[in-house]
Amino acid sequence: MMKSYPYFRAEDLLQWNINLRLDLSTDFKKRGDLFLEEGQHCDHFYYILKGFVRVYYLDLEGKEITHWFSATDSMITSPFSFFKKEKNILYFEALEDTELLLLTHNQLDAILSQSQSTEKAYRNLLAEFAMILSRRIMSIHTETAEERYLKLIKEHPLLFQKAKLTHIASFLGITPQSLSRIRKNI
Amino acid sequence: MMKSYPYFRAEDLLQWNINLRLDLSTDFKKRGDLFLEEGQHCDHFYYILKGFVRVYYLDLEGKEITHWFSATDSMITSPFSFFKKEKNILYFEALEDTELLLLTHNQLDAILSQSQSTEKAYRNLLAEFAMILSRRIMSIHTETAEERYLKLIKEHPLLFQKAKLTHIASFLGITPQSLSRIRKNI
């Protein structure tokens, strides 16, 4: 999370954009903008050229649960919607001014079928993503909320400058009150 | 989990094995056999031709935490070890007699670079895996242990014939005692 995938680089994408005449579009979002909402089909794989994005969804009571944070040079999409055409449940919110490169399914396919190195980078990105999610499940199953919080501060200190504690609490799977209590005890 | 990935098929692998003279090896495991242990480097991507496998690791107190179950026609590996050469922490245990097809990194690469359709299936497998993990994190963050248990029974009833309740408890992130209490209340 919040990690750049060093092998899937903006410059390569932009090069392929020219070579293959893909006509990739870019988009700018202001801090606070939502650029994907529940029910909207997610037509793009987004490359974050610059910025910071929070991915969240709503639980049954309508509370926002932060699922993910994505920073400059990482990629996001709503996998259920983008890959499987299922109903999208994710919201994408720019937590700071954000510059995006948009790839449609066809454009992504075009790049991946043209460039073996990009294709490998993409596979690497998917595998890396799965490993991060695996680690997160392991962390939930073996560590207390306090341990997960301390690890998050250590590994992603910048996150705390960009996201609200409420966002971080739900990302950690606890309430803001619990996070506050944990912070007090340190 | 416990899901076959319909696009990555044994027959295709076996065909490529012949066409590319890969010399893929197979292996048979008896019920109860461990075929990967912590500290052993995981040299293979395993295709389960037939059988049922539990993937687990040990927490700090040495308790087994079930991370995953894999059934016939699915694939498993220890991603940290296989992809990133990090120390392996996973154990693979055959919960019933199991027949495996073993792919080394080179063999996998050979297949993926020769066959565009297999390569797409592989990408699909990785994406699918990430989606299942995402769903699992969402489930942990929005549902009680009881709800997760009921969902598991509903979606994977066969699992309960093959795995012990202890395995299922740690897979759900609770103790066997809690699982027992939950089962009693239903």
Add this chain to the structure above:
DNA sequence: CTTCTTTTTTACCATAGGGTAATTTTTGGC
């Protein structure tokens, strides 16, 4: 600077699930 809104903290009680230990049930080997 002041006011309004949002975020964070605090406090208090409630509860889901954990830890220990003992008991019962099931399983597997002979």
Add this chain to the structure above:
DNA sequence: GCCAAAAATTACCCTATGGTAAAAAAGAAG
């Protein structure tokens, strides 16, 4: 079928975290 070992259940008390509500602090807008 009998016995030992493993698995599952039960019971007890304990703790981390949740829920509600209110107060305090921080941030945004005029």
